[in-house]
Amino acid sequence: MAQEKSSSASTKLTELLKLQVGSISETIEKEGRTIFGGSNNLLGTDEITDFCIEFLQLLVALLESRDPHNDGSPQFHALEMFFNSLSKQILVRGGRVEDLVRYIQFMQRTLIEALAHDKKNITVDDTRDALLFLSSTFNELILAVFQAYLDEKERTINAQEAELRETATPITEIWDGVLTLPIIGTLDSNRTMLVMEALLNRIAKEHASAVVMDLTGVKNIDSQVSHHLIQMVRAVQLMGSDAIITGIRPEIARALTSLNIDLSGVTTRASLSDGLKEAFRRMGIQVSHKAI
C-alpha cells in the first residue's frame, strides 16, 4: 500500500517535473549563475547550464526507477556521484562547501514550489509523500557533498604533510659521496622512521661514503629521541657509510651524558664545517685555498 502511494507520488512528481522542466531549469540555472558564476568565477555559464540539465535528467531517471526511495539503486548512486564530482570541482576551484549546500537546498525549495503550481491534481497525501521523498533524497545528496568535502580536505592535509616532511629533512649531496642531513625541531618515532628510510635509500642511491647529521636545530632531547638518533647512526654505519654528528649544543651534550647514551662508536664534531672536513679527510679529499 505504502509502495503504491509513493509510486503514485513519484509519478505525479515526474509529470510535474516534465511539465515544468523549463521553468525549474531556468530558476536553478539563474541561482547557479549568481552563486558560482560571474565574479565568483567558479563555474562557466555553459558548465552551469550543463549541470542543471544533467541534474534534472538524473532526478527524472530516479523518479522513473522501480523504487525511487531505494538509496542503493544505480539511479540514486548516479545522482550521488554527480553531486560528489560537482562539489569536488567547485572545492578545487576555491568554492565554499556552505554555498554548495545552500544551493542544493535552493534546488529542493524550487522543486517543492513547483508542486504548488498543480494544486488541483495533487492530493494532500501525494504532497506529503513527495515532500518526504524530496527531503530524504536531498539530505542524502547533502551528505554526499560533505563526504566529497571531507575527502578533498583529507587529500590536501596529506599532501601538505608529505610536503612538510620533505622540506623538514632535506638530504643534500654536498659533495660526491657526502650527504648532509640538518635535523630541525623534534625527532619523534614516526619522524625518525621516515628520515631513516629516506636517508638509507639515498645512501644506496648516491653510493654515499659519509653522512653528516647536523643537530644545530635540535633544541632539546630526551631518552627516546637520543635512542632514535643512535639507531639512525647505527643504520648508516651498517650500510657501510661513515656517520658524523655535528652541532651538538652544550645542553644536548649534557642530556646525552645524563641519559647514559654511549657515543663511543660515533664520530662527533663541533660544527657542520668541521664535520665536512672530517668527511673529506676520511675520503682523502683535500680542500685548500687557491695559491695566488
Next chain:
Amino acid sequence: MSIPGLHLTQIGSGDFLLEPSRSLNICDRDKLIERIAARLLQARASRLYYDLSEQAIIDPVYYAWLNALAGTAIAINVRMVCIHMQPTAAFALAQFIHEIPAFETALDISGWQRTTQ
C-alpha cells in the same frame, strides 16, 4: 671444494667473496662455518667480503649467523666485511642490535679498500 648454499670465490691475494644463495640453510651453521673457515685457512685468506645484496631483511637469526661467522673469521685472523647491505636490512637490523657487530661494513669492495688505504 664447494659448500652448499653459498659461493666462496677468491678475488685477489688473500681476499674472498662469499655470495649466499637462496638455498643457504643457516640452521646448520656450525658445520657451514667450519667448512668456510677451513677454506679460508687453506688459502691463507686475510679478508672475507660477505655480499648481502640479496638479503632484503636481516632478522635476529640471520644476524646471529653473521656474527658467529665473523667471530670465527677473527679467530683465524680474517676480517669479515659485509657489503651491499640493503636499506631495508640496515633499517631492520638497527632496530634490534645493541652492540657493535663482530663484522665490519662497507658499501662495496672498492669503498672498503678506499677507506682502509
